[in-house]
Amino acid sequence: MTILFDGIASGMLLFLISSGLSVTLGLMGIINLAHGAFAMLGGYVCVVALDRYGIPFPVAVLMATLSAAAAGVALERLVYRRLYGAGQLDQVLFSIGLIFVSMALARWLFGPQPQPIRLPGWLQGQVQLPWIEIGVYRAFLIVLGLVVAVTLHRAVGVTRFGARLRAAVDRPAVARGLGIDVDRVFVVAFAIGSALAGLGGAVGVELLGLDPSFPLRYLVYFLIVVVVGGSGSFEGSLVASVLIGIFDVAGKYYVPQVGSFIIYTVMVVMLIVRPQGLFGRPSP
Amino acid sequence: MTGVVSPMAAPAALRGAGAWKPAELLFWTLPVIGWFAFPENLPLLTQIAITALFALSLDLVLGVAGMVTLGHAAFFGVGAYAAGMLPAYLGIGDPLLGLVAAAAAAALAGALTSPLMLRGSGLSQLMVSVGINAMLYEAANKATEVTGGVDGLPGVENTPLFGMWSFDLYGRTAYVYAVVVLLLLFWMARRVVRSPFGVSLRGIRLNAARMPALGVPVNRRLAVVWTLAAAYAGVAGALLTQTTQFVSINVLGFDRSAEVLLILILGGAGHLYGALVGAVAYMSIHHLLADIDPEFWQFWIGLIFIVVVLFARDGALGAAARIRDLIRNLILGRGASR
Numbered sequence: 001m002t003i004l005f006d007g008i009a010s011g012m013l014l015f016l017i018s019s020g021l022s023v024t025l026g027l028m029g030i031i032n033l034a035h036g037a038f039a040m041l042g043g044y045v046c047v048v049a050l051d052r053y054g055i056p057f058p059v060a061v062l063m064a065t066l067s068a069a070a071a072g073v074a075l076e077r078l079v080y081r082r083l084y085g086a087g088q089l090d091q092v093l094f095s096i097g098l099i100f101v102s103m104a105l106a107r108w109l110f111g112p113q114p115q116p117i118r119l120p121g122w123l124q125g126q127v128q129l130p131w132i133e134i135g136v137y138r139a140f141l142i143v144l145g146l147v148v149a150v151t152l153h154r155a156v157g158v159t160r161f162g163a164r165l166r167a168a169v170d171r172p173a174v175a176r177g178l179g180i181d182v183d184r185v186f187v188v189a190f191a192i193g194s195a196l197a198g199l200g201g202a203v204g205v206e207l208l209g210l211d212p213s214f215p216l217r218y219l220v221y222f223l224i225v226v227v228v229g230g231s232g233s234f235e236g237s238l239v240a241s242v243l244i245g246i247f248d249v250a251g252k253y254y255v256p257q258v259g260s261f262i263i264y265t266v267m268v269v270m271l272i273v274r275p276q277g278l279f280g281r282p283s284p
Numbered sequence: 285m286t287g288v289v290s291p292m293a294a295p296a297a298l299r300g301a302g303a304w305k306p307a308e309l310l311f312w313t314l315p316v317i318g319w320f321a322f323p324e325n326l327p328l329l330t331q332i333a334i335t336a337l338f339a340l341s342l343d344l345v346l347g348v349a350g351m352v353t354l355g356h357a358a359f360f361g362v363g364a365y366a367a368g369m370l371p372a373y374l375g376i377g378d379p380l381l382g383l384v385a386a387a388a389a390a391a392l393a394g395a396l397t398s399p400l401m402l403r404g405s406g407l408s409q410l411m412v413s414v415g416i417n418a419m420l421y422e423a424a425n426k427a428t429e430v431t432g433g434v435d436g437l438p439g440v441e442n443t444p445l446f447g448m449w450s451f452d453l454y455g456r457t458a459y460v461y462a463v464v465v466l467l468l469l470f471w472m473a474r475r476v477v478r479s480p481f482g483v484s485l486r487g488i489r490l491n492a493a494r495m496p497a498l499g500v501p502v503n504r505r506l507a508v509v510w511t512l513a514a515a516y517a518g519v520a521g522a523l524l525t526q527t528t529q530f531v532s533i534n535v536l537g538f539d540r541s542a543e544v545l546l547i548l549i550l551g552g553a554g555h556l557y558g559a560l561v562g563a564v565a566y567m568s569i570h571h572l573l574a575d576i577d578p579e580f581w582q583f584w585i586g587l588i589f590i591v592v593v594l595f596a597r598d599g600a601l602g603a604a605a606r607i608r609d610l611i612r613n614l615i616l617g618r619g620a621s622r
Contacts, residue, residue: 031407079594088406089352090593093549096542097589104583216538220418227411261422268415271408272400 001132003253004246009138011245012145013204015238017218018225019152020196022237023189026226027156027169030080031088033095035197035222036215037102042068042198043210044106047115057120061202068198069191076190084186099215106212117205137206144203148196149238155192156234165189224267311557314564315463326455327527332567333462334523339547339559340466340473341516346545347553348477349509350489351401354410354541355417356517358397359390361424361536363518365431366390368440368531377443379451383465383522390518394511401510402503414538421536437531451527458527465523469516473556476512485509486554546589 021035042064049060075098083091123137156162167175168182176182201214208218224244229236244263251262318329338360345351363386370385371377400412424431431437444450449457476482484500495502525531534540543566551562569588573581 025407031410079590082594086593088410089346089545089549092352092354092410093546093589094593096546097586097593100582100586100589102586104580104586108580108583219538220414223411223414227408257426261419261426264415264419264422268400268412268419271412271415272403 007246017200039201072194363521386522394514
């Protein structure tokens with residue numbers, strides 16, 4: 001039962017980070033392998049704010065989210081926008097380059113060692129329910145994940161901005177003709193994607209750890225979520241994240257000698273059986 | 285390539301194109317010059333030759349056939365481990381047998397994974413390649429009794445080449461060995477690319493939808509070239525094992541898959557020579573940077589990725605492209621048209 005709960009919690013954390021990738025990769029169609037770099041940025045901002053300046057945790061998380069968003073906007077304006085029409089290969093190479101640069105910068109600024117985080121008192125400890133003992137931090141991740149999931153679902157599915165974004169992605173020329181400022185929509189969407197990465201990276205330091213190799217180490221996980229969940233589907237990403245979280249935690253608990261192998265296998269099998277993902281629309 | 289019968293006579297472009305141009309012969313004097321110019325740096329030159337072979341293997345699938353993969357290190361790793369396990373567990377130290385075994389193992393891995401790769405396209409294809417690479421890495425990481433896990437597989441002892449030349453401390457044998465293998469496999473790749481089979485691959489890259497109308501079994505062709513490239517990558521991995529006498533888990537690393545992609549793009553995809561030029565350029569840059577700045581070289585490598593994509597990809601802008609064109613003009617005696 002605890003394993004199930006931990007699995008759901010780590011799945012939710014995975015969702016928090018990957019939901020941003022669902023926006024940039026899934027919706028906007030940029031193969032942004034550097035997504036983890038934005039999450040790492042969020043993580044470092046949060047740790048530095050907490051440890052060095054003693055800023056309260058919620059504010060530190062907010063700062064992490066905003067700085068990742070700012071980095072996202074800057075990079076979108078400067079470089080990513082040039083790549084919208086470019087081939088896959090260019091996007092792949094570019095974002096790998098960004099990963100390397102971010103890793104080198106992180107190592108230079110903070111050293112290669114993992115960064116510890118001191119969670120505030122109210123996130124530590126356990127709560128004893130009648131049938132299960134749960135960690136407060138993990139419960140917090142689950143709640144936060146659900147809040148983000150619902151918000152995103154509504155933001156993209158219901159609001160005017162969501163409609164504009166979907167229009168801008170599907171038919172940029174027509175969207176422009178209808179008076180939608182496609183450029184701005186893309187900047188905002190990219191900022192949201194990066195912000196979510198920063199948020200996930202900040203709250204996830206405790207569970208995932210934080211060191212300069214972060215963007216590469218978890219890259220495959222983030223991609224799996226989006227690919228298994230189906231491009232641009234937040235429900236899909238949520239289900240995929242939770243499933244992967246449970247599989248991963250259970251797999252590492254019951255058959256530690258196999259490790260992450262299960263997850264990669266699940267992904268490859270999934271791609272073979274349903275290339276469009278669990279909830280994805282078949283590609284047009 | 286055997287088994288491919290062209291219904292029509294090969295066009296003139298195919299006939300007579302097989303002759304080696306003087307500039308090509310000139311290019312292949314470079315390894316000889318390297319031997320005399322850098323006698324202390326032969327291990328590095330050996331690494332360059334191995335990297336060139338690996339990039340050449342990627343060029344077959346990506347440059348020629350147009351399949352984007354981000355998991356090519358999978359086959360490099362299979363070859364490296366195969367060549368390492370043969371002497372380490374079976375006591376078979378003959379290097380050439382090792383190469384054959386590595387090529388066979390990697391080709392088998394390629395044949396097994398090709399249906400997976402051909403199932404999807406675009407992003408899902410890319411992801412499958414990443415996934416296969418990650419699976420193999422994790423398998424090698426966890427199967428510590430067989431592979432040594434993160435500690436690597438040490439003590440790979442090879443017997444002398446042809447029973448005559450042993451692998452010496454200065455890496456002389458290793459260098460000549462690697463260069464000769466590279467040259468032979470390059471010669472073969474050159475023939476393959478110029479064969480009707482190779483031409484059909486280029487057709488698939490340019491317009492996969494039209495090729496079936498010309499009677500080309502697209503998926504079968506891609507599966508064959510995928511398997512062939514896997515074997516090439518396996519040989520490259522085996523060379524690394526044999527010349528360093530060690531297998532590290534890094535042979536399967538994601539970095540390696542990404543790096544080889546950059547090397548090929550840096551040199552120019554689809555020309556075979558691009559892979560070689562890219563390897564020389566990249567490895568030299570890497571070596572210099574790591575010398576100058578051992579802490580921070582990754583930053584510069586990353587920056588090269590970014591600059592290449594942003595400037596060197598679209599036209600003559602960017603130093604990389606200019607140098608590449610210059611070199612290509614010199615080597616091939618014609619302008620880089622693509």
